[in-house]
Amino acid sequence: MNENDFREWCKKEVCNYTNNHLDKTDKKKITTDDVFVVWSCKTLQNNKALLSTTVSDGMYYECTYNGDKKEMYIDAYKKWENFKVEISNEEPRKEILKDFYGNEICKL
Template identity: 70%
Template sequence: MTDIKFIELCKNEVVKYTNDHLDKTDGKQISSDDVYIVWLTKVLQNNKALLSTTLFDGMYYELTYNGDKNELYIDAYKRKDRPTRNI
């Protein structure tokens, strides 16, 4: 799978997941223009990307494409805490 096709697939999956999980009473929906790539890699026939959206919801998404099985896995994470300390 090319990088361009993988990025398009990832953005579409994040849009679907996010829109399915947004509060319906808000009437808010996002598009692929609201999704951005944080990190992307390809190793042999496998791809992995970290994505986020322009929403202020603390969510980020890890998508992995298994080229051997032609499967896409999506993991959704919410940042809970960002502790800081002096070192």
């Protein structure tokens, strides 16, 4: 599947999902023109895209196409918050990660 076909398929599926989950009393529907691709990539026969819509509901969507199985998986997420984390000038903490057997993997 080429990248353009994949992105259009994603937009169609996100549009359908959104319309099926909108409050029916609002009597509002979106079109694929209201769905936008934030990021996408293709690796070998697989594709992945992150999408959102013009609906201000905080939702975003991750579409993953498995080229071996010829199927797409869609994850629907809700953005809860956005906050800043500043880098401190303190000495970074030092931890040692170990595997199941107690062997050192890396130091943080």
